[in-house]
Amino acid sequence: MEESINEIKNKTLDEILNAKNLQEIEEIRVKALGKKGELTAILKMMGTLSEEDRPKIGALVNLAKAQITEKITEAENRFKEEEINKKLETEKIDVTLPSKKIIRGSKHPLNRVIEEIEDLFVSMGYDVASGPELETDEYCFERLNLPKGHPARDMQDSFYITTEYLLRTQTSAVQARTLMANKDKTPIREIVPGKTYRREDDATHSHQFNQVEALVVDENISFANLKATLEIFMKHILGENTKLRFRPSYFPFTEPSYEVDVSCFKCGGKGCNLCKNTGWIELLGAGMVHPNVLRMNGYDPNKYSGFAFGTGLDRLAMFKYGITDIRLLYENDIRFLKQFDRRDI
Numbered sequence: 001m002e003e004s005i006n007e008i009k010n011k012t013l014d015e016i017l018n019a020k021n022l023q024e025i026e027e028i029r030v031k032a033l034g035k036k037g038e039l040t041a042i043l044k045m046m047g048t049l050s051e052e053d054r055p056k057i058g059a060l061v062n063l064a065k066a067q068i069t070e071k072i073t074e075a076e077n078r079f080k081e082e083e084i085n086k087k088l089e090t091e092k093i094d095v096t097l098p099s100k101k102i103i104r105g106s107k108h109p110l111n112r113v114i115e116e117i118e119d120l121f122v123s124m125g126y127d128v129a130s131g132p133e134l135e136t137d138e139y140c141f142e143r144l145n146l147p148k149g150h151p152a153r154d155m156q157d158s159f160y161i162t163t164e165y166l167l168r169t170q171t172s173a174v175q176a177r178t179l180m181a182n183k184d185k186t187p188i189r190e191i192v193p194g195k196t197y198r199r200e201d202d203a204t205h206s207h208q209f210n211q212v213e214a215l216v217v218d219e220n221i222s223f224a225n226l227k228a229t230l231e232i233f234m235k236h237i238l239g240e241n242t243k244l245r246f247r248p249s250y251f252p253f254t255e256p257s258y259e260v261d262v263s264c265f266k267c268g269g270k271g272c273n274l275c276k277n278t279g280w281i282e283l284l285g286a287g288m289v290h291p292n293v294l295r296m297n298g299y300d301p302n303k304y305s306g307f308a309f310g311t312g313l314d315r316l317a318m319f320k321y322g323i324t325d326i327r328l329l330y331e332n333d334i335r336f337l338k339q340f341d342r343r344d345i
């Protein structure tokens, strides 16, 4: 019996040495150690052995099993490694090949300007607010001191949807909404970037455009606050050398009202084709909130005062980036938009 154990062991170890792949190893394992394997058969015969032979033969079989198992594991590991190496060899990646070009989107110039303005005003403690583009006559006009039939309504050609609803002609509508929603609570400091609509049909105007509005209401708000705020705003967006000029104007919701010009950043105020040789570019409407507007929307004008201004974002973006045709902002031409991919402008 000892002999046949040794014979099985040696034969099996030999076979393991000569095996060519994992499958052959598995076959060898089954043949020697499997349920119907040769060594297993010997273990099954242990019952027929004498008391003294049994432990001897048992130890011998276990030793043979251990040796065979060890060699099988060794061989398996070797074949597995070979397989991996073969795979690595055939599935080689050529890292020197050019990669696929990734086409990245870029921020639209209008959004860049809006974000820049939002960051600036948020840093000064303002909220960023919004309101509906489909607005009521009440908020777009009436609560801004523009009753029905008021001649100043002709200043803005409106898209009426019904007699009560229209596409808002100005972000000023949100002024009234904010005041009504806060009813006597102060301070109010907000900016409102948003889309606005007017029935314009000449070549330099778009029927849809963008404005940003600002509203501040508190005790003791004065013209000095408006002036300082506009100076910070314009210098931040258009450059430190920008100068401001206030011209008396008229808006029903502010008193006094101004149109605000900035010094031409192309020629620095000397006069060029951009500023039509005046040295100035008209950019904003502004003023102190009209006492009627405060009163109508829940604020006591004897206690509170405020300022407001509004500007066209499209024009501002065009000036900032030297864009000469407003249509470029809305055509989504990738060749145009790609130029705003850079982080440093």
Ligand code: PHE
Binding pocket: 169, 170, 171, 172, 213, 251, 254, 284, 285, 286, 287, 308, 309, 310, 311
């Ligand atoms: N809403 C005005 C316009 O669209 C601009 C403006 C806003 C003027 C706030 C004064 C105060 O022309």
